[in-house]
Amino acid sequence: xxxxxxxxxxxxxxxxxxxxxxxxxxxxxxxxxxxxxxxxxxxxxxxxxxxxxxxxxxxxxxxxxxxxxxxxxxxxxxxxxxxxxxxxxxxxxxxxxxxxxxxxxxxxxxxxxxxxxxxxxxxxxxxxxxxxxxxxxxxxxxxxxxxxxxxxxxxxxxxxxxxxxxxxxxxxxxxxxxxxxxxxxxxxxxxxxxxxxxxxxxxxxxxxxxxxxxxxxxxxxxxxxxxxxxxxxxxxxxxxxxxxxxxxxxxxxxxxxxxxxxxxxxxxxxxxxxxxxxxxxxxxxxxxxxxxxxxxxxxxxxxxxxxxxx
Amino acid sequence: xxxxxxxxxxxxxxxxxxxxxxxxxxxxxxxxxxxxxxxxxxxxxxxxxxxxxxxxxxxxxxxxxxxxxxxxxxxxxxxxxxxxxxxxxxxxxxxxxxxxxxxxxxxxxxxxxxxxxxxxxxxxxxxxxxxxxxxxxxxxxxxxxxxxxxxxxxxxxxxxxxxxxxxxxxxxxxxxxxxxxxxxxxxxxxxxxxxxxxxxxxxxxxxxxxxxxxxxxxxxxxxx
Numbered sequence: 001x002x003x004x005x006x007x008x009x010x011x012x013x014x015x016x017x018x019x020x021x022x023x024x025x026x027x028x029x030x031x032x033x034x035x036x037x038x039x040x041x042x043x044x045x046x047x048x049x050x051x052x053x054x055x056x057x058x059x060x061x062x063x064x065x066x067x068x069x070x071x072x073x074x075x076x077x078x079x080x081x082x083x084x085x086x087x088x089x090x091x092x093x094x095x096x097x098x099x100x101x102x103x104x105x106x107x108x109x110x111x112x113x114x115x116x117x118x119x120x121x122x123x124x125x126x127x128x129x130x131x132x133x134x135x136x137x138x139x140x141x142x143x144x145x146x147x148x149x150x151x152x153x154x155x156x157x158x159x160x161x162x163x164x165x166x167x168x169x170x171x172x173x174x175x176x177x178x179x180x181x182x183x184x185x186x187x188x189x190x191x192x193x194x195x196x197x198x199x200x201x202x203x204x205x206x207x208x209x210x211x212x213x214x215x216x217x218x219x220x221x222x223x224x225x226x227x228x229x230x231x232x233x234x235x236x237x238x239x240x241x242x243x244x245x246x247x248x249x250x251x252x253x254x255x256x257x258x259x260x261x262x263x264x265x266x267x268x269x270x271x272x273x274x275x276x277x278x279x280x281x282x283x284x285x286x287x288x289x290x291x292x293x294x295x296x297x298x299x300x301x302x303x304x305x306x307x308x309x310x
Numbered sequence: 311x312x313x314x315x316x317x318x319x320x321x322x323x324x325x326x327x328x329x330x331x332x333x334x335x336x337x338x339x340x341x342x343x344x345x346x347x348x349x350x351x352x353x354x355x356x357x358x359x360x361x362x363x364x365x366x367x368x369x370x371x372x373x374x375x376x377x378x379x380x381x382x383x384x385x386x387x388x389x390x391x392x393x394x395x396x397x398x399x400x401x402x403x404x405x406x407x408x409x410x411x412x413x414x415x416x417x418x419x420x421x422x423x424x425x426x427x428x429x430x431x432x433x434x435x436x437x438x439x440x441x442x443x444x445x446x447x448x449x450x451x452x453x454x455x456x457x458x459x460x461x462x463x464x465x466x467x468x469x470x471x472x473x474x475x476x477x478x479x480x481x482x483x484x485x486x487x488x489x490x491x492x493x494x495x496x497x498x499x500x501x502x503x504x505x506x507x508x509x510x511x512x513x514x515x516x517x518x519x520x521x522x523x524x525x526x527x528x529x530x531x532x533x534x
Contacts, residue, residue, distance in 0.1 A: 013531050080529075170518040177515045184508035187501060202443040219444035223452075248517075295501050298494035301456070301486060304447075305440045 014080065175250040182244065186237045190296060193229070195303055202307040226300065230293055237292075253284060260284060317434045321492055324427040329499065331419070347411050353404040360400060364393045431489055435459055438485030445484045453484040460489070 004012070027045050200212070201222050215221050245252060253260050263280045273279070331338075343350075371386040436459060445453065454462045 009533050010529070010531050013533060168518070174515050174518055177512065180504075180508045180512075184505045188505055188509070201447065220446040222447045223449055295497055298497040299501070301491065301494040302498045304442060305486065305491065308440050308443055 014083070017083075171248060172250060175244070175248040175252070178244050178248070179241065179252055182237065182240055186233065186240075187292075187295070190229075190233050191299055194226075194296065194300065197225075198300060198303045199307050199310075202304060226296075230296060234289055234292060238289075253281065253288075257284060314434075314437055317430070317437050317488060318439055321427070321430060321488065324423065324430070325492070325495065325499070327423060328427075331423075342408065342411060342415065349407045350404065350411055353400065353407045357397070357400040357404055360393060360397055364390065364397060367393070431492065435487060435489040437488040439488055439491040440486055442484045442486065445482060448484070456486045456490055457484055459487050 200210075200217050201219050216225060241252065260281060263277050266277050266280075268277065334341075367386060367390055371383060371390065374383045374386065376383045436457075438457070442448070442453070442456070447453075448456065451463075451466070
């Protein structure tokens with residue numbers, strides 16, 4: 001053993017492992033490890049069992065290839081790749097990019113249900129559920145995603161609240177903190193700009209000796225200037241919000257609004273109004289903008305009152 | 311305006327009182343217990359009495375040897391159990407009395423604060439708090455809302471239907487009515503609270519490290 005090179009050692013080990021996997025019984029091995037009872041309701045089939053062994057398929061077709069052969073370098077490479085993908089898919093949530101790659105790889109076996117698996121309706125159900133949630137989450141199926149897959153995936157175009165990735169609570173706290181900080185700074189800056197402007201508006205033009213354009217301090221133009229300022233400020237705010245959401249990978253509305261959470265319980269189909277969920281979420285988004293505008297108008301009113309007494 | 315200034319002062323007082331009650335909400339319970347209304351006081355005194363007796367008896371029973379003086383010890387023990395039950399009952403009574411007082415104080419607040427404020431808003435809702443510096447600062451529809459309240463907006467479609475011009479607000483001077491002014495004031499105060507809370511009272515938070523990904527980076531295998 002000691003005179004073998006590193007590459008050979010690795011190859012030997014890989015072949016041994018491959019042989020062990022090909023012998024079948026992966027599910028029972030998995031059950032032994034996880035301590036699941038055989039008649040468990042959870043899906044306990046090993047992913048190794050759900051794919052037909054390439055070597056077994058080859059032997060069926062009539063050309064029995066020896067399990068250890070120097071010549072099958074390509075097959076060996078493919079199995080390595082497959083193994084790595086398998087481990088990666090187990091240890092992290094399967095990204096959608098992995099799946100097409102699998103089917104593209106030349107020696108990778110086709111993922112087709114065959115034999116006894118196809119005949120078992122219960123197995124099919126579990127498999128369907130697993131497939132439905134595979135793009136979102138590779139871990140054990142949780143109740144919400146089960147509901148999500150039962151809910152009828154007819155409306156794929158609308159943002160499905162169930163489909164959003166589970167967000168780490170710490171990250172969510174930080175995100176809420178960042179969003180609130182952004183909001184408070186934007187309000188503060190807006191008010192700091194608006195207050196002197198309101199003061200100028202309340203004074204008669206003769207009192208003002210600042211070199212400002214006439215149209216700006218004309219009271220009749222106040223509302224237009226105010227609305228233009230609001231539009232610019234709100235778009236800057238939204239841009240910053242989007243970048244925070246992108247950095248933290250958290251959707252603010254879906255994670256912090258109670259109404260948005262309630263909305264997620266509305267069934268996707270079977271209601272007189274199509275896409276009710278999406279519409280309510282959109283209304284919430286618009287309300288967010290509108291409430292900021294209303295708050296600023298309130299501030300303008302109060303500040304005008306103050307300035308008129310000053 | 312000067313003759314009706316009391317309306318503004320009274321409403322400001324109501325707003326201030328409401329805010330004060332809101333900020334001190336965490337102290338209300340301890341204040342209530344210090345206030346000691348008669349029913350709570352009686353229940354509390356009874357409870358304290360029995361508790362002192364219980365403690366005394368328990369201390370004396372600890373001095374008695376259960377083996378040497380079995381009869382006395384058992385008698386005391388039975389009495390202690392009885393007292394414990396009574397203490398439990400008294401505690402419940404005390405809790406009920408406190409809850410009753412709390413309810414009463416809530417009603418008092420409704421009668422003395424919330425309802426008068428509401429009545430003032432309804433009665434003097436159109437009282438002009440101040441006049442806008444220029445009548446053309448806001449569009450006429452919005453000016454109409456400022457001077458006549460939300461009802462103006464609600465009645466606007468009706469005016470359209472009857473053929474009257476929506477923009478009938480007085481163009482000479484636009485006043486801001488009390489209802490609108492109070493609404494704006496409360497909103498501004500709430501936002502100021504939010505600003506203070508976020509910018510001064512919330513401790514800065516560091517970005518949590520994202521969980522490391524389990525990816526295979528090397529292809530090395532340890533042989534046994």
